[in-house]
Amino acid sequence: MSPELRHARVLVVDDNAAFLDNLQELLSDAGYEVGVASSCQAARERAKEGFDVSLVDLRLPDGEGTSLAAELKKAMPESEVVLLTGFATLETAMAAVRAGACAYLMKPCAPQELLLTLEQAMRQVRLHGEKRVLARRAQMTEKLAAVGTMTAGLSHEIRNPLNAAALQLSVLERRVRKLPEGQQGPLLEPLGLVRDEIRRLDHILEDFLQFARPREFRPEPVEVEALLRRVGDLLGSQAEARKVKLEVVLPSPISRVLGEEERLRQVLINLTLNALDATPEGGEVRLSASEDSRGIWVTVDDTGPGIPVAVRDRIFEPFFTTKAQGSGLGLPIVHAIVTQHGGTLEVGEAPGGGARFVLWLSKGAPAPAQPVG
Template structure:
């Protein structure tokens, strides 16, 4: 019972760990999907920024101030246009125009960093988001950092060369702060993060509910199993009580009648009363023995002894059992034909239980044999099993009833307890063997018992 309870506890823990593992796997999968989605969102935001920078650079490069040869005062319209761009997109850091390497226009629309512009190393200037983006051939992309005393401002610059009317080359450079990529991705990232959190909470609640439900079902099944076992025990106790009353009634009535007649004979002075008294005393003794036999069988059924499995000589055990019923056999004038083809067959068995079971089979054969009958007992080896057969010359057992003769309280003999063959089957199966009944040659019943030989019991585990 303790092992069964421990098994149930281990099963509950296993199921809880399994469900928890599935929940963690689901959560990890959601996290991986979230990271992949964030990466895709960031990539899409980067491409949007690239398209914005290219469009702004191309638009500014096409302005009259750039392609013509106007004076510095004519750049006021260009400056106002840059300011308008900043109003729409505050991620714009500056716009610069150079001609033959000389700066002709520079407008710092964002807060001006009082520091130098540093180009990033090559490993920081290239990335999957920036390098994979399609750009026009005449637009150059660079990642820079505007360093100040307090902080750095990472920017991405777009430079386009334009040939003016006088043949000079002007370069229009638009710088966008890279933080606008995060700003572009902030909305989708926040939405997917919220969805992830909701999904995680949903998964946690669902799997938590599953764990609680599984534990509740297992506890319910455990309670049902305990209730069923209790009902079976009560039913078995009722059957035991009914069997005891039924099987004690006949010998007890006979004993009571014999004692009454014995008392009457003791008071009588008739001749021959001595022989009658002796006969009545013998009958009373037999009735008491019968009651003791019934009581012993019920005790064996209700409280089986605990013993260890060990190697034992099956031939010696059979001979001992035959010797124990020698008087009964002589009384019925029943002979035994013992065909011990292999006397010393060592089997792995529970000695006390097996001896009692074999004794019950032999007594069953004696009880069903007619007066002057014969019982054939044979023992031989059959592969890795010992085969013991007990055949009588009684009325036999109908084919339709052979599957039921080993059940509790099933008997074909008037006055039988219906426990002898049940105890025999229980003992033999406990040793890892089998027992069945067939029709014997010439009529009668033949009980075949197979028991594993000592040393080969690993493949024949005992049944309980």
């Protein structure tokens, strides 16, 4: 999840216990999520939990801070490292630059100077994230262009034969039902399988069409509480059939957002169905909402296996899927709808270890957006 939707994480590495305690208190009061380590080895272990900025002492009991800084930058390229030292020299400053540190502070440093340096480092972290998002959007734009080109031919060449096949299948089914009952069963079963496959192909084609066709965006006030309860009601029977608990947790009252209710319902149904599919019997899917002065967060949590970190950045790419069947356009369509609403959609880990999708929507009017599928 981006730093804008959570506390920024700071890893402090220093072998002075009193200094660590002071920094942890100062940074926690400033709103940072703070982790501490007193050696290179401990820092390597803590770094596995993730961090945005690391404050690293130049001299540590089991190694040099410059070497550790280079390791941390290699492990977390989008993070930043600030080196701390009580013995500043030209050589150590040059070593800090070579290690990839973004800043170099003398100990003891004034609280305001430290906080200002951290904020500057966080700006760099946010820039790294924005560059990654822009690169991913550029890649998605190329794939979208490919989808549009393919759809122009596919919609006619595939839809017509599908419609003809479905029609002939209906004719055949009516004829079979006129036979004696004892003869119908062995014939109706394969017909049902064929019908399901035609329906699946039709849904895949509809995904292509929906993703490629421009559509005008007409926002209106949407009651979030009613929207979430409606999704819970619609999918309640499917949750029961899967023996999964579906819970909707809402504050009362909750503000409205501007958007298209039908399309937002499509987003939440898709995310909730994915969560139900991923959750084993006896598990739980939780649909919840919260708000602040800026907007509303809708969270979908499940107790399934979760989404591996390695693929989280790719799940909104067109055609990328981890399922055996499907077009790979379900989540990209969801992401496109959310983007058109001026919102964000991010994936992470739920408290129960499963997947967590966090949808953010502004209470105000969405910024003008290009029509998307």
